[in-house]
Amino acid sequence: MKFSSRTAAFAIATIMSATFIPDDAEAQPAGYNYDEAKVVSYTLPNPLLCADGTKVTDAKVWREKRRPEILELFRTHMYGRSPAKPAKLIYEVGAADTKALGGKATRQEIHIFLDGKKGGHRMTLLLFLPNGAKQPVPAFLGMNFEGNHTIDADPAITIAEQWTPDAKTKIDKLVKPAETTRGKSIGRWPLETILARGYAVATIARADVEPDYTTGWKHGLRAALSKDGVDTQWKADDWGAVAAWGWGLSRALDYLGTRTDVDAQRIALLGHSRLGKAALWAGAEDERFAIIISNDSGEGGAALMRRNFGETIERINTSFPHWFCGNFKKYNQDATSLPVDAHQLVALIAPRPVYVASAEEDKWADPKGEFLSAKHAEPVYRLFNKNGLGVAEWPEINKPVGDTIGYHVRTGKHDVTDYDWARYLDFADRHFRRK
Secondary structure, X not given: OOOXXXXXXXXXXXXXXXXXXXXXXXXXOOOOOOOHHHOOOOOOOOOOEOOOOOEOOOHHHHHHHHHHHHHHHHHHHHHOEOOOOOOOOEEEEOOOEEEHHHHOEEEEEEEEEOOOOOOXXXXXXXXXEEOOOOOOEXXXXXXXOOOHHHOOOOOOOOOXXXXXXXXXXXXXXEEOOOHHHOOOOHHHOOHHHHHHOOOEEEEEEHHHHOOOOOOHHHHOHHHHOOOOHHHOOOOOOEOOHHHHHHHHHHHHHHHHOOOOOEEEEEEEEEEEOHHHHHHHHHXXXXXXXXXXXXXXXXXXXOOOHHHOOOOOHHHHHHHOOOOOOHHHHHHOOOHHHOOOOHHHHHXXXXXXXXXXXXXXXXXXXXXXXXXXXXXXXXXXXXXOOOOOOOOOOOOOOOOOEEOOEEEEEEOOOOOOOHHHHXXXXXXXXXXXHHO
8 A cells, every 4th residue: 555645744743743652552561361371261151042041043033132132231231321312413514625635535524513512512523535436435434543633634634622631730631732743643544545445534533522531521422411411420331431432433424324425324434442342332232334343452342351361351440440331340350250242242243244353463452362252253143144254263364364254363563554454445345345
């Protein structure tokens, strides 16, 4: 893949802002298991066995009985319960720049008021449409980590203020990122390559939905939709930040469905790391997403929690207590008592295509555990006569496998790379052509 002009812009931004370390990059701390030989035996919950002992033998029983059961278990014990879509959403559509990316795209910013109130809590959707493509076009939708302005160095993209905790004063502050942060995540968003394949790109910043720190919810969606606002006392099964981010992605899909130039029936939802967790949960709850892609989502995402490899439930609930519901903390010391595991999360996406990707050096996210989740979701896909991975063993590095379920483990670390995007574009091409 080539990113000549954008790569140059990124290089300039990097020099000006010193070395860029992605804020979601996680070291592999000592004291955790990275040895496959030390993975203890475990038994996974059976996705095809209902709570009352009924065996799931066809798609009808899955859809009407077992799938709702598993969704409720995840809501109760892990992600929490999200509210329904508001009766009214307000969209404020900005002017279109038809000459973005050197004339290759039309760029637009759309404010979506998530509480249905003009001037209320909003997120900004940044949309790129490929010029010259036959409309309506399919799209990749994903949340970004540090602001819409980081995915491209174009000075016309708005830099939004973000709530940030101040370690000294203990008071949260609204801070506008520096101009030098423009384009710092270009490597994760190869816009020109995606657009050249005929896809639109839509993204929103996670901080627009909820700032990613313990008290960030007070400035985010959860407070805005709560009756008591910042005085809310959360119940044990109320939604956490991961569910809030996923809910925001569904509202982005609501907006895309209003456009005539975007095919809302062909939206591929992609998320990396913690945002991969959000993408998986959004895809499980909202069946309108046509394809779900999990990139290095790890613990609380695609990795099997019972393996106790890399990051653990206790570590994630200690470092990020705002991500999941209160009930999830009950399982800090005993993942085996959790009534669900990640293979069931992947299975909830059936029969829609799902892609799970790992990185060889990203032991913290348990690459093999991510593969096994995809593998153990296959029985549910077979209910719909859909092919899964098509392999019995963890594949070789850089050897993608699968059909309706896709998987690869690539060389490298915790990131989204050109290699990943090449696989996702091929996967989307294949499945969207089948429609």
